[in-house]
Amino acid sequence: MVHAVVLGAAGGIGQPVSLLLKTNPIITKLSLFDIVNTPGVAADLSHISTPAVVTGYLPPDDGLKKTLEGAEIVVIPAGVPRKPGINAGIVRDLATAIATTAPKAFILVISNPVNSTVPIVAEVLKKHNVYDPKRLFGVTTLDIVRASTFLAEVNGDVTAAPTVTVPVLGGHSGVTILPILSQAQPSLSKNLDQAAIEALTKRIQFGGDEVVKAKDGAGSATLSMAYAGAEFAAKILKAVKGEEVITQSYVSLDACTEGGKKVAQEIGTPLEFFSVSVKLGPNGIEKILPLGDLNEYEKGLLKAAIPELQESITKGVNFISTSKL
């Protein structure tokens, strides 16, 4: 019995991610919230012959509170593509509702800029004394998905993508995205020269721009993001059921003292949030894994990512310290 929630469920990501969650047989209750159109989305999904009972809520009559009551996992794709200022306020308000109604839920933040929206959610939860860093995740799975696909593609066999894994660390925007191609499994990057590695790294870092350009004004990645978001939610739910799961996510380095300290040393600059490899268990993050060996090029990428990450985290924290909650 799992109650999953999508906030921003009528949007470009919200609708397909809700569809994919509806097809996850572990989920028995799926509650959808948006400022528009959720009754229609919910009615449509409710005809699918999978276990989840789907309900759509709108803001009137305490809709957000009703959506969140008893929620165990909350996925947040609410917001507007490439409008960071607007999204900060939206995410703050949704986090406030989670803090008061479903403080123990796993929170999966998709709304951009993830590098700032995750600190925003953390600060709101801290203000309500319900912050559990083991349960708060910035979803960076799309970067991991892209890395697998693009590495398989450049290696001449895109059909191998499902069997290729590349750890992607750092954050979720441009130069803060650190694909660690030297740690790819299988080690396909050995077939590539340095110029090809650098081109592939840039493609992964700026994959979002490729979609924005191709959509020509009609928004950013939605379908691949929905796939990635549902995959990440499925990983959390597998871990809850006791399966061992290791993946990367943008999380607090204080979520796990031991592992987090080691990573902080590897980074060499204090950062409250970073996308790292985490071992997930029934209560969320059990262990933060070391960055592992980085080659000289990857060390340079890490160094270049730090100032932007620091600035984005500070922006998120300051946004809440100057907000009336």
Ligand SMILES: NC(=O)C1=CN([C@@H]2O[C@H](COP(=O)(O)OP(=O)(O)OC[C@H]3O[C@@H](n4cnc5c(N)ncnc54)[C@H](O)[C@@H]3O)[C@@H](O)[C@H]2O)C=CC1
């Ligand atoms: N983490 C990642 O890898 C990715 C993140 N994104 C981000 O996801 C967010 C959503 O993108 P799209 O679905 O394409 O946008 P969209 O504009 O199609 O959908 C956003 C939805 O949020 C809803 N919304 C707005 N304010 C709300 C509120 N206060 N409460 C509940 N719902 C509200 C809107 O009504 C709309 O249905 C954007 O911030 C985008 O940048 C997009 C792609 C990848």
Ligand SMILES: O=C([O-])CC(=O)C(=O)O
């Ligand atoms: O680029 C964007 O605006 C959306 C995004 O985060 C991505 O596609 O990775």
